[in-house]
Amino acid sequence: MRLGEAEVLCSLRGRLKRERQQATSLVVVGDHVEVSVQSDGTGVIQEVAPRRTVLERPGFRDRTRLAAANLDLLVVVQSTRLPAFNRHLVERFLAIADRGGMSALLVVNKIDLEDPAVVGSWLAPLRALDLPIVLTCAKDGRGIERLREALTRRLAAMVGPSGVGKSRLINALDPGFKARIGEISRVHEKGKHTTTASRLYPLEGGGYLADTPGIRELALFEGDPESLAIVFPEVVEAAARCRFRRCSHSHEPSCAVKAAVESGAIDRDRYEHYLRLAAGG
Ligand code: GDP
């Protein structure tokens, strides 16, 4: 919890905890909260203010759904290669931003790895949208200044698949972040509650960049068949042979996925992980 310029370790008031437990995540990054600071310097969160915008994971059960609150800007990050640009994924993040009341910005990183004309052809269908696009190379610094300007004085978060370069972009924006974050983490380690590694990077010209495990996991749309297909291609491949078209692969007779698990063609741990995600968390 950032209070003024200080970091204050906070716990939730008991009643608040019980009230909100079923409804949604209790407090997420970006929430405005009322805190009473106690004599030992720790705080107790008394109230969570109504949320102006919400960043929600589609397909999750209620409690794990909310990833952040009050973001102004959702920065959708893609790379040209490794992993390959995926316009479909961009469009789904845009839908999430829209639904949650946030503006969106597309960053295409690793422009050093692809011909600009090719990148241009990928982006052509998106030009019709009212979507600012910044091309970057976190490696050599191209586009970083434009990205910094777009983030200034806003509360933003970067979303996108693992490996597109989010961490490196954050570092390129401000190489000092790493050191400062290290300090904050040490403060937290002294406290009892070390559960979340939520990070709010203060930006030079004002504003913050939020980075939390919950935000990063947004790249995976849990419970959603299409994103599951990206993560578990072997399950989807076997599923084509199931008897029922809407087979859940958990209990149905003649389920080709279950058969593949029995025969060892599909790893059992991965199958069980798949079932958990398909069930929505
Ligand atoms: P994250 O998972 O989205 O946080 O991605 P990382 O920041 O960890 O980057 C993944 C890999 O891509 C690392 O090896 C980075 O060094 C590399 N990378 C990041 N940005 C660029 C870039 O602009 N160009 C190239 N060639 N590699 C990059």
Ligand code: ZN
């Ligand atoms: Zn099946």
